[in-house]
Amino acid sequence: xxxxxxxxKKSGKxxKKSGSSDAAAASLRPADLIERLQVREGFTLSxxxxxxxxxxxxxxxxxxxxxxxxxxxxSALQEQFFASSRFGDTRKILLILxxxxxxxxxxxxxxxxxxxxxxxxxxxxxxxxxxxxxxxxFLWRIRRRVPGPGLIGVFDRSHYEDVLIGRVxxxxxxxxxxxxxxxxxxxxxxxxxxxxxxxxxxLHISADEQKARLFERLNRPxxxxxxxxxxxxxxxxxxxxxxxFQTVFERTSTxxxxxxxxxxxxxxxxxxxxxxxxxxxxxxxxxxxxxxxFDVPAERARLGTT
Amino acid sequence: xxxxxxxxKKSGKxxKKSGSSDAAAASLRPADLIERLQVREGFTLSxxxxxxxxxxxxxxxxxxxxxxxxxxxxSALQEQFFASSRFGDTRKILLILxxxxxxxxxxxxxxxxxxxxxxxxxxxxxxxxxxxxxxxxFLWRIRRRVPGPGLIGVFDRSHYEDVLIGRVxxxxxxxxxxxxxxxxxxxxxxxxxxxxxxxxxxLHISADEQKARLFERLNRPxxxxxxxxxxxxxxxxxxxxxxxFQTVFERTSTxxxxxxxxxxxxxxxxxxxxxxxxxxxxxxxxxxxxxxxFDVPAERARLGTT
Numbered sequence: 350x351x352x353x354x355x356x357x358k359k360s361g362k363x364x365k366k367s368g369s370s371d372a373a374a375a376s377l378r379p380a381d382l383i384e385r386l387q388v389r390e391g392f393t394l395s396x397x398x399x400x401x402x403x404x405x406x407x408x409x410x411x412x413x414x415x416x417x418x419x420x421x422x423x424s425a426l427q428e429q430f431f432a433s434s435r436f437g438d439t440r441k442i443l444l445i446l447x448x449x450x451x452x453x454x455x456x457x458x459x460x461x462x463x464x465x466x467x468x469x470x471x472x473x474x475x476x477x478x479x480x481x482x483x484x485x486x487f488l489w490r491i492r493r494r495v496p497g498p499g500l501i502g503v504f505d506r507s508h509y510e511d512v513l514i515g516r517v518x519x520x521x522x523x524x525x526x527x528x529x530x531x532x533x534x535x536x537x538x539x540x541x542x543x544x545x546x547x548x549x550x551x552l553h554i555s556a557d558e559q560k561a562r563l564f565e566r567l568n569r570p571x572x573x574x575x576x577x578x579x580x581x582x583x584x585x586x587x588x589x590x591x592x593x594f595q596t597v598f599e600r601t602s603t604x605x606x607x608x609x610x611x612x613x614x615x616x617x618x619x620x621x622x623x624x625x626x627x628x629x630x631x632x633x634x635x636x637x638x639x640x641x642x643f644d645v646p647a648e649r650a651r652l653g654t655t
Numbered sequence: 656x657x658x659x660x661x662x663x664k665k666s667g668k669x670x671k672k673s674g675s676s677d678a679a680a681a682s683l684r685p686a687d688l689i690e691r692l693q694v695r696e697g698f699t700l701s702x703x704x705x706x707x708x709x710x711x712x713x714x715x716x717x718x719x720x721x722x723x724x725x726x727x728x729x730s731a732l733q734e735q736f737f738a739s740s741r742f743g744d745t746r747k748i749l750l751i752l753x754x755x756x757x758x759x760x761x762x763x764x765x766x767x768x769x770x771x772x773x774x775x776x777x778x779x780x781x782x783x784x785x786x787x788x789x790x791x792x793f794l795w796r797i798r799r800r801v802p803g804p805g806l807i808g809v810f811d812r813s814h815y816e817d818v819l820i821g822r823v824x825x826x827x828x829x830x831x832x833x834x835x836x837x838x839x840x841x842x843x844x845x846x847x848x849x850x851x852x853x854x855x856x857x858l859h860i861s862a863d864e865q866k867a868r869l870f871e872r873l874n875r876p877x878x879x880x881x882x883x884x885x886x887x888x889x890x891x892x893x894x895x896x897x898x899x900f901q902t903v904f905e906r907t908s909t910x911x912x913x914x915x916x917x918x919x920x921x922x923x924x925x926x927x928x929x930x931x932x933x934x935x936x937x938x939x940x941x942x943x944x945x946x947x948x949f950d951v952p953a954e955r956a957r958l959g960t961t
Binding site for chain 2: 436459466474503574638
């Protein structure tokens with residue numbers, strides 16, 4: 350069994366203040382990071398240390414410079430991606446974020462996705478389905494919100510809720526839930542065949558870290574709005590949710606649309622990792638600026654006379 | 656006749672490098688800036704110098720510090736706005752951007768709106784209507800995209816195209832176009848009555864500045880994608896467009912939803928001004944953090960035992 354990153358209480362070493370962004374950059378090994386986060390055959394969620402920082406040898410302070418560089422790269426590549434879509438490139442990117450309450454999904458949107466032009470982003474936060482949505486199959490509302498060409502779609506929660514909370518609370522018959530994994534795989538394969546890079550990220554926090562984050566919400570009036578008493582009820586079902594996630598990984602981490610489990614007790618690492626995953630997806634598109642679709646000298650002449 | 660800001664070739668003084676952000680902040684007079692940009696009775700577009708910087712005594716370098724401070728404020732207020740909507744506050748903000756090609760609408764989205772959490776923004780770029788959209792009245796597609804509670808909607812072009820390009824190219828009978836101004840006023844009044852702050856911004860560039868920006872698009876392969884030969888055809892109709900804008904201001908700058916004409920030959924000023932308008936709109940909502948909607952000590956106790 351190949352564990353992608355192993356548990357170690359010592360792995361998250363205290364960040365050293367690094368004055369040099371070169372030194373910080375040197376602490377990142379992007380290919381290694383991505384490789385180590387990807388869920389493969391034999392993966393176990395319980396084997397992942399939520400405080401680890403796979404592929405990154407630095408600390409929080411080092412992550413600042415690395416993050417700033419990556420943000421600038423992301424922003425530049427996103428513009429090329431968007432530009433290409435104006436001239437026939439129909440590719441899309443879809444980032445799916447899952448994780449327990451307080452795992453930092455919103456932070457990824459704000460801090461990672463927030464670095465790119467809002468014109469190029471379609472963000473959807475999926476809540477409990479409405480009565481109207483429940484009249485349709487579980488993928489219906491999802492299909493309606495997949496990103497169009499040149500766009501980065503971001504799903505904060507997704508169709509995976511239907512095999513997470515759906516499974517834990519037995520919101521549908523077991524056989525129906527069981528069937529959903531295959532339906533999801535087929536759906537995602539369709540997206541991929543249609544030119545979508547699907548990036549599935551699970552933000553993995555420990556139960557202790559969740560407790561600390563929920564306590565913070567209860568202790569800061571500017572965080573009350575994020576607190577929901579129902580979160581405690583879900584928290585009591587922690588092992589059932591971890592099992593449900595494990596099943597998700599076993600059944601839906603495909604070659605076409607693999608899962609990445611990101612240790613997320615350290616918010617700065619989770620953000621850096623999500624950023625690298627997005628960056629890799631954009632780089633892999635091998636984008637170029639669209640060539641002129643007009644006669645440049647002729648247009649210059651036309652403009653010169655107006 | 657009260658001109659809101661008068662023409663002066665000298666008004667845009669060379670920026671001085673200012674080491675102090677206090678000094679930079681002192682150069683901004685927000686209330687004065689907003690007051691001077693607002694279109695009022697007797698306004699004439701031809702009286703506005705596109706290179707002027709009303710309400711800001713500094714230069715480009717000063718604008719950096721001012722902009723950074725305002726971005727942080729915007730981001731903080733937007734979070735309160737979003738949070739409030741989770742607990743019954745149904746207010747919305749809608750920023751409408753209009754301007755000639757190359758006037759910098761996209762730059763406002765990227766640099767000003769881009770500072771806030773993507774979760775709180777709904778951006779729509781309205782293009783030429785599709786055949787399906789043309790089957791409906793001109794406000795149909797607009798109504799479908801107005802922002803919901805707690806969201807900042809951004810329209811890059813809008814229903815005003817139907818009285819701008821619509822008027823210049825006579826895309827509908829004159830009587831029908833004439834009727835649209837009243838329909839727009841009624842529609843916007845409805846939005847306001849429904850709790851929407853409507854901010855209408857026209858980015859005002861000079862014909863010379865447009866020429867320079869279009870030339871840049873023709874001279875940089877990374878800008879080709881933004882160039883459209885049709886822009887030259889529209890450019891030839893410059894005076895007709897200026898007239899159409901003047902009519903828009905006369906007919907649709909209402910107390911409920913006033914227009915702001917932002918001199919935009921200096922991109923940094925246009926961004927700073929749009930930022931101040933958004934900031935004022937958010938400040939005027941007098942937001943507070945939603946109070947706890949649960950028993951704080953009881954929840955702390957519940958969490959302590961899980």
